[in-house]
Amino acid sequence: MTALKLLSPEHIAMVDRGVSVIVASRDAALRPSVMRGVGSAISADGTRVTVYLRRSQSRQLLQDIEAGGGLAVVFSEPPTHRTLQLKARTATLCPASPADLPLLQRYLTSMQHELAQVGYGPDFAAAMLCAPLEDVVAVGFIPEQAFDQTPGPRAGTPLGAPTATP
Amino acid sequence: MTSPSLHAIRPCLEGAIPAVMSTCASDGTPNVAYISQVVYVDEDHVALSFQFFNKTRENILANPRASVLVLDPVTARFYRLHLHYLRTETSGALFESMKARLAGIASHNGMADVFRLKGSDVYAVEHIDAIDGEGLPSVPGRTGLLHRLRLCSERMAACTGLDELLQGALACLRDALGMRHAMVLMLDTPAQRLYTVASCGYATSGVGSEIALGHGVIGVAARENTPVRISHMTHAALYSHAMRSSLQAGTADDATLAPGTEIPYPGLPAPHSQLAVPMVAAGRVLGVLFVESPQDLAFDFEDEDMLVALAGHLGAAIDLLQTAPEASETAPSPTAQAPTVSGATVRVRHYPANDSVFINDDYLIKGVAGAIFWKLLRDYTQAGRTEFSNRELRLDPSIRLPDVADNLEARLLLLQRRLQENNPPMRIEKTGRGRFRLCVACPVLLEELPG
Numbered sequence: 001m002t003a004l005k006l007l008s009p010e011h012i013a014m015v016d017r018g019v020s021v022i023v024a025s026r027d028a029a030l031r032p033s034v035m036r037g038v039g040s041a042i043s044a045d046g047t048r049v050t051v052y053l054r055r056s057q058s059r060q061l062l063q064d065i066e067a068g069g070g071l072a073v074v075f076s077e078p079p080t081h082r083t084l085q086l087k088a089r090t091a092t093l094c095p096a097s098p099a100d101l102p103l104l105q106r107y108l109t110s111m112q113h114e115l116a117q118v119g120y121g122p123d124f125a126a127a128m129l130c131a132p133l134e135d136v137v138a139v140g141f142i143p144e145q146a147f148d149q150t151p152g153p154r155a156g157t158p159l160g161a162p163t164a165t166p
Numbered sequence: 167m168t169s170p171s172l173h174a175i176r177p178c179l180e181g182a183i184p185a186v187m188s189t190c191a192s193d194g195t196p197n198v199a200y201i202s203q204v205v206y207v208d209e210d211h212v213a214l215s216f217q218f219f220n221k222t223r224e225n226i227l228a229n230p231r232a233s234v235l236v237l238d239p240v241t242a243r244f245y246r247l248h249l250h251y252l253r254t255e256t257s258g259a260l261f262e263s264m265k266a267r268l269a270g271i272a273s274h275n276g277m278a279d280v281f282r283l284k285g286s287d288v289y290a291v292e293h294i295d296a297i298d299g300e301g302l303p304s305v306p307g308r309t310g311l312l313h314r315l316r317l318c319s320e321r322m323a324a325c326t327g328l329d330e331l332l333q334g335a336l337a338c339l340r341d342a343l344g345m346r347h348a349m350v351l352m353l354d355t356p357a358q359r360l361y362t363v364a365s366c367g368y369a370t371s372g373v374g375s376e377i378a379l380g381h382g383v384i385g386v387a388a389r390e391n392t393p394v395r396i397s398h399m400t401h402a403a404l405y406s407h408a409m410r411s412s413l414q415a416g417t418a419d420d421a422t423l424a425p426g427t428e429i430p431y432p433g434l435p436a437p438h439s440q441l442a443v444p445m446v447a448a449g450r451v452l453g454v455l456f457v458e459s460p461q462d463l464a465f466d467f468e469d470e471d472m473l474v475a476l477a478g479h480l481g482a483a484i485d486l487l488q489t490a491p492e493a494s495e496t497a498p499s500p501t502a503q504a505p506t507v508s509g510a511t512v513r514v515r516h517y518p519a520n521d522s523v524f525i526n527d528d529y530l531i532k533g534v535a536g537a538i539f540w541k542l543l544r545d546y547t548q549a550g551r552t553e554f555s556n557r558e559l560r561l562d563p564s565i566r567l568p569d570v571a572d573n574l575e576a577r578l579l580l581l582q583r584r585l586q587e588n589n590p591p592m593r594i595e596k597t598g599r600g601r602f603r604l605c606v607a608c609p610v611l612l613e614e615l616p617g
Contacts, residue, residue, distance in 0.1 A: 022235065024188030024198035032188035032196055032233040034246065035297070056298040057244065072188065072196040081184075083200065120239075123302065127242035130300045151200060156220050 006146045006160035007046035011084050015042040018110030020076045021051050023139065025064035033061040033069075038131035039100070039107040040075070049073070049086060050140045052096060052104060054131060062137060065091050071141060074149055079117040083149035084159075088141040096136035104131050168296045172209055175236065175245050175294065176467050179206045180397060182239035187214070189225035189232050197221045203264055204234060204247075206467070207288065212247065213260055215268065216285040226251045232289065241304045244297040249289035259392035261286045266386040266394045311472060314342040318476055327596065328487050328575045329582070332364035335455070335480050340366060343472065345457040345465075347434055350445075350480075351377065352453040352576045353388055356568050357533065360388055360454060363576050363583070368433060373583045374531060384454050387442035391451050395441045395470050397463050439464035443473045445481035450571060452481050488575045511609040512590060516540045518615070525590045535577040535584075537565045540612075542594075542604045547612055556600040578602065 007015075021037035039052035051073055055062060065071050071091055076083040096104070112125040146159040181203060188198045199222045203215035214234070216223060226232060230251035237244055255261045265283040318338035325331035332350050339345040347367035351360040358379040362372050380389040387394045437458040445452045455477040457465065465473075515524045522532035523539050531539060541564055545551040556574055559565055567574060582594045591608040 022186045022198050024196045024233070026188075026190040026194065026196045030190045030192070030194060030229050031231050031248075032190045034186060034188035034198060034233045034235050036186075036235060036237075036244065054298075070194065070196055072198045074186070074198050074200070076200065081200070085198065087195065087197075124242050127300055127302045128237065149199060151202070153218050155199070155218065 006143055007084075008159070011146070011159070012042055012044070012046040014077060014082065014084065015040060015046075015049065015075050018107040019114060020074075020078055020111070022074045022076075023051055023053060023058075023061060024072045025061055025069040027060070027064050027069060028067065033058075033064045035061050036128075037073075038129045038136060039104040041103055047142060048140065049143055050138050052100070052107075052131065052136050052138055054135045055137050056135050058137075062093060062139075065139060066093060071139070073141075076149075078114045081151055083151070083155075085147040085149040086141075086143040087145040087147075088143055091139050091141035094138050094140075096133055096138050098133065100136070100138060101133060104133075104136070169294055170245065170296050172206065172212070172247075172291050172294065175238070176206055177240065178236040178238050178245055179204050179212070180239070180463070180466060182397075182463065183237045185234050185236045187222060187232055187234045189222050190229050191221070191225050192228040197225055201234070203267065204236060205260075205264060205286075207260065210291055211252075211288055212249065212291055213255075213264065213286040213288050215264055215283055216254060216287045217268075217283060219284075226287070238301075238304075241301045243299055243301040246295040246297060247291055248293040248295075250292055252288045252290055254285035254287050256285045259390045260288070262386050262390040263392045263394045266383055267396050308468065311468060315472055315475055317342050319479055322476075322479055322483055325483065325487075327599075328484065329364075329579050329596075331480070331483050331487060332579070335476070336364055336366040338476070339457060343469070345459070345469075347437075347459060348455070348457045349384075349433065350453060350455055351384060351388075352573050353379070353451055354533065354573070355571060360384060361533075361580065363453075363580050371583070371587060372433070373587065374535075374580055383440050383442045384456050387444050387456075388451055388454050391444050391446065393441065393443045393470050393474055395439075395465055395467075396437075397439050397441075397465055433458050434460055436460060438462045441465040441470060441473060443470070443477040445477045445484065447481040447485035452484055452571070452573075455480060484576070488573060505605050505607040507607060507609060509591060509608045511611050512592070513611045513613060514543055515613040515615060525588065528588060530588055530590075531581060531584045533577075534565060534567060534572075535581045538577060539581055541565060543606075543610060543612055546604055546606060547610055552604050552606075553597065554602055554604065556602075 018040065021040045022034065023037055024032055024034045026032045035053055035058040037051040037053055041050040053062065070089045072085060072087050074083055074085045108126065108129050111129055112122045115125045148157045148159055149155050184200045184202065185204045186198060187201045188196060190196050201214055205213045207213050232249040232251065234247040234249060235244060236247065264286050268283050321334050321338055322331060325334050335350065336348050339348045349362050349365040351362050353360050360377045360379065362375045365371050365373065377385050379385050383394045383396065438461055440458040442454050442456045445455055455473060513526055520532050521536035523530045523536045538559055541562055542554060559574060560567055560572065585593050592606045595603050595605060597603050
């Protein structure tokens with residue numbers, strides 16, 4: 001299975017548009033860590049994904065990713081709960097740069113649109129996703145596994161496999 | 167990063183915004199998933215809904231550590247709960263209240279058979295991180311709640327009769343707490359049913375309507391002796407929409423997962439928030455105090471706290487007013503002027519099988535209240551009696567009152583209300599504590615159907 005086959009154009013479009021993103025890892029004692037991302041990006045072919053975290057909010061999580069704990073990331077559309085989970089064993093971390101600003105802004109605008117549909121105003125979304133550039137870290141990874149995580153009994157179905165088994 | 171108490175972040179545990187949970191498999195692979203319920207159990211514990219056998223479930227059984235991220239729906243501040251899995255409960259108050267919440271959610275979409283709680287996973291809260299962030303200013307908490315509770319308490323404490331008490335309690339809910347749609351239901355233990363004795367805020371009073379013990383929000387609150395609160399049906403309905411499309415996409419070969427039928431609720435046609443609280447006195451569930459609203463998030467955990475306190479007072483007062491010593495019964499009042507009997511003959515029919523009573527073919531009442539009414543009418547037609555006492559009803563074997571907790575006053579009140587609402591030319595009026603009068607203003611023909 002190549003990474004190219006992992007994600008459908010619909011999934012790539014969902015991630016590219018900018019939906020809720022949650023990142024998890026774990027430490028050496030298998031204690032999980034978790035935080036919401038403040039932005040995301042995906043390459044056109046779906047093989048490279050970047051999620052943005054605030055260092056001050058995610059110290060343990062970033063430490064766990066750097067230490068090789070791997071990462072699990074869910075992308076979810078708030079109005080529909082359509083959800084995708086990606087997993088990777090490794091990721092690269094680097095501080096966000098001014099070049100990332102338009103992307104973070106575009107993400108916020110998209111999330112403001114998404115959250116408006118479930119009753120939360122633009123100020124709420126802006127407070128939730130506030131991302132001072134000096135505090136933001138870009139976490140880049142190549143998805144190795146993908147799962148349909150839309151709530152329900154089929155959640156967890158692997159994507160990209162020739163025959164998907166729950 | 168500070169560490170708040172679980173109590174301090176209760177606004178985040180209302181389910182307004184779905185929580186996310188990370189776990190880790192024994193091979194070290196992390197997992198992250200949305201979770202539909204994170205419920206406050208006590209200062210040191212939360213319960214999470216277990217609905218499906220999935221990766222989260224597999225992980226938590228192999229490695230009991232979890233990290234849950236919740237968000238304050240007002241301030242947009244995050245809190246991270248570090249949890250340790252303890253056990254799964256599949257019965258009892260916690261499980262049933264969470265299950266009823268899910269059932270209420272699911273019934274909106276015909277998902278009751280699918281959106282089912284398998285268990286309540288209880289976790290110890292080891293630590294809570296208050297996560298750095300700008301956030302929004304918090305809305306000042308509601309003030310004066312205790313004062314409002316005091317007003318309700320004073321008003322209820324002044325009541326001398328059951329009818330006055332129930333009407334007073336409903337007025338308190340409406341005036342002091344802004345809860346406009348409410349019902350009081352009493353539990354008929356032998357029949358395993360709850361019957362409505364008072365209500366406000368509905369097109370019809372619904373007095374006399376029944377709910378089976380264990381059925382719906384009200385029935386579960388009574389059976390499990392636990393408050394049941396549904397506060398975000400709209401959001402939850404979206405959640406189950408997603409589940410249903412997920413089901414339809416992949417269950418062609420599994421007929422057992424077909425969408426089920428909805429649970430019918432009494433009261434508002436489209437409630438968005440509901441709260442049912444048991445009324446308990448001397449360790450016994452007497453009934454349920456129920457409120458609902460067409461608005462989302464109408465009742466928060468503080469409303470629940472208030473209603474539990476109020477229901478405790480109400481339960482104690484109901485118990486007291488019903489078990490007042492018979493010795494305190496006042497002497498029979500002088501026989502009032504009998505009402506003028508006139509007009510067409512009214513036919514009253516009684517079916518002994520369930521003690522149902524019909525007046526000119528219109529259903530009036532059944533059960534114990536039906537048996538009481540039938541006894542009164544027989545005594546009236548056979549002996550011309552119009553003055554009665556609670557004591558003789560308790561001693562009359564034809565009425566079959568339970569030995570304890572007979573709720574006689576509530577049943578008389580129910581009968582009185584049904585007569586008022588159906589408006590036949592007959593009524594019941596109180597003549598003193600433990601005494602009442604049957605007033606009949608028409609010729610009556612009694613028909614006893616074969617049992």
